[in-house]
Amino acid sequence: MPKKLVEKLDRLSSKPVVKYGVYLTAVILFFALILIPPILGIIIKWSFIQEVFGDSQLLSRALEAVKNSFVMAVMVSILDVVAGIPMAWLIARSRSRWINVLDTLADVPFIVPTAVLGYSLLLFWHKPGEISPIFSYSLVSPGWLLVALLHFTFSYPVVVRVIVGALLDYKIEYEQASRTLGAPPFTAARTVTFGIIKPSLIAAFILAFARSISETGATMMVAGAFENGPIFIQNTKDTYVGATVFVSLILIVVSCLIFAAVRILGGKIKLPVKGAWPTLERKVSYSSATFARDGITLLIFLAVVLIPSLFAALPAFEALPTDILSKALSSVYPWGEYWQSLILSYSLGAAVTILNVLIGLPMAIIVARKRLGKPSSALNVLVDIPIIVPSVALGVSLRFFWKETLAFIPDILLLVFAHLAITYPYFVRSMSAAIERISIELEEASRTLGAKPLGVFRTIIFPLTKYSMFSGAIMVFTRSVSETGATLAVTQLKTAPVVLVNWVKGKVVVTPLEIGLGCGFLILISFIILLALRLIVRGKGRY
């Protein structure tokens, strides 16, 4: 950027009108595009809700679906946190040189789009024979158990990542103090470490819970006759508007209540830190017990998370020597639609990421630095709401709102709004946390040396938070590319996950090898893009 323009912008940024103008615009856009439309969307269709109460069968089916959603989310989130803690511990505390490999592998399910993940798990647990006759077993049929396995798998890397981050940020001195006071390692971890990182354990639980409540596309692939909230909405959105509104409303309200309760009560939840069992805890702190713990952790990771996640890649390899690859590359039916959907998915992901940076960054600063005084604290809570609202419910209510108020709005814009609403908290949270970590004194030092507000951002905040900004952008991008439920709810446009769900569901006649190759391309391209972004981030350096 030309130096003069930068200087001019710097000068402008010190004018209160400009500064607060930027902040207010960010707040208005947040309310106008992200928070209000889903709520109003439900209110607009409120009158249709009567149809559910007039049909007892539909009502009990809706309530059963909602119950399934919450039972599944709570169960899976608890299991994820319980299984994620030893894995995070292993990654954060091991001194083995191989731990970096394990650290990277733990992220694999994160880069596999959830729709592909669903298909991969379906193959692995239910019909591996489609991959090769040597796999003749069928361990789990489509249904609640396979949904639970799926939700466990896609939440696992998020939970592990959050807890690893907490353990790395945690001041090891507390644990050392505990050891010098007579606590064996297990007691020190139980009574001190987990007590201190409790907010991160709660955050991990909430993220796993939110992902489980909102996931649609992959769940549809493995659910069989099982119906939870998002699947119910997907099944009824075109036939029973009232039922859709009813279930969306319950999912949104109950999710928000659970979220609020966890936030408020989370601080008061006492971990078991009072009692101590020295003899027993000493036994589980050393040698064979820790070896067994690490072994079981790795076994769960490999057998339940990693191998099932990558199983769909096997038919992709099988398809390579066949003529399927040449058909795919020459866009013969059904591949033409597939490539278009890929272009749409990645373009949409890029657009949503850029929009997030533009409108999310000022909000992150408002939240982290309380730039708007007391309202900043309220905004701090409100920005999290879209993360807890089931994406399919959010999509349905967004469609109701935009189509009722601005019927002419093009589908692609609706899709952008839906993805923006879903991904917004990921970016704002990531950036606000990074800004909070920077001492305010650095900003003040910069101001006393003559920097204008924009100059402070350019020269201090950005260089110190660019890793988090890239990380946030990566999360937004991957989340957008994976999103299925909201996409199905708001538009007829087909993104890559939607096309793959249709293939798996048999709505388009394709062979298992073609599905495998389609999944393989999606994994490969996502991996290349993420790798490139990671290399850029690494090149920029960390602080």
Next chain:
Amino acid sequence: MPDVRLVNVTKRFGKIVAVDNVSLHIKDKEYFSILGPSGCGKTTLLRLIAGLIQPDEGEIYIGDRLVNDVPPEDRDIGFVFQTFALFPHMNAWENVTYGPRVKGFDMQKAERIGHEVLEMVRLHERLDAFPSELSGGMMQRVAVARALAAGAKLLLLDEPLGHLDAKVRNELRYEIRRMTKDLGLTAIHVTHDQSEAMAISDRIAVMKKGKVLQVGTPRELYMNPQSIFVANFIGGSNFLEGFIAETRGRMAVIEIRGGLRVQAINKGIGKGERVVLAVRPETFTIKKGKSTDENAMLGVVERMAFEGTNVRYEIRLENQDLVVVVTPSLACEWFNIGEKVTISFPPESAHLFVYPELGLREELAVE
């Protein structure tokens, strides 16, 4: 009751030798300080004794027990961290009774110990306060109480006063010593503050770059430093460079820059050898005009600072060396900037060292 022995202990972090072949014997019930500049390895040494890190070479004994492979929880130690490391999710009472609880004491016993140590540190009225609600001094007291409540006979203190303001620091250092002496504990106190170490220690080990340079009582270190570094780090000194011009019995005549000659007690350094003469600022006497005193040097007052108890002068000698002189503010005459003066020192108060191989600057470097 524990004494602590370190035998040829070495600890490396990559290519950096943090502790280099250190041998020490800390006696039972002794208040022992490890003193040195930042990065000299003193905290590493304390953490080795605590078992928070393991030595690469050498042996560590607590009492008669070789503890190299003993985890920290089994060493019967109390450790007070520089940042106190009070558990932020527990209140003062829970912090203090943590040790007895995790060691499996019955609740009555744990509570009795908790009350006793809180009584000792006079913090009974803040039992329910969380660390974030306590002042620095209070946090420090809770940290000490917590370490004592665990039943330790060996108290390890890692710069425990470093985060406190000067007034509180001065009060608490005597209080910690009193408590350890009352309880008959062995204490190892790491600090970079020589006045703190001098004030409270029975003995001090001075460290530099991973090595122990000298161990002795505060008086021994002050009166008889064995190296230029110790002469500077304990109390501070002026360093005059020169060579031995003559030896007269136990005395040496040293010719310093500009041909000035002064005398000091010789410690076997031969005639003609390059030397450094260390003279403490407070051993100089200062007079107006010329004087015929022993070791008299003419100079001009270049700067003067009133420090309360003392007045500090910087005197530019005729040979252009700058010398710091400190005199008691109430008991001595005052001099003005620009005034011509004579400074002198008794030969027995100066310390003579062979000029260091790597140069004086490197020898004095604290980092």
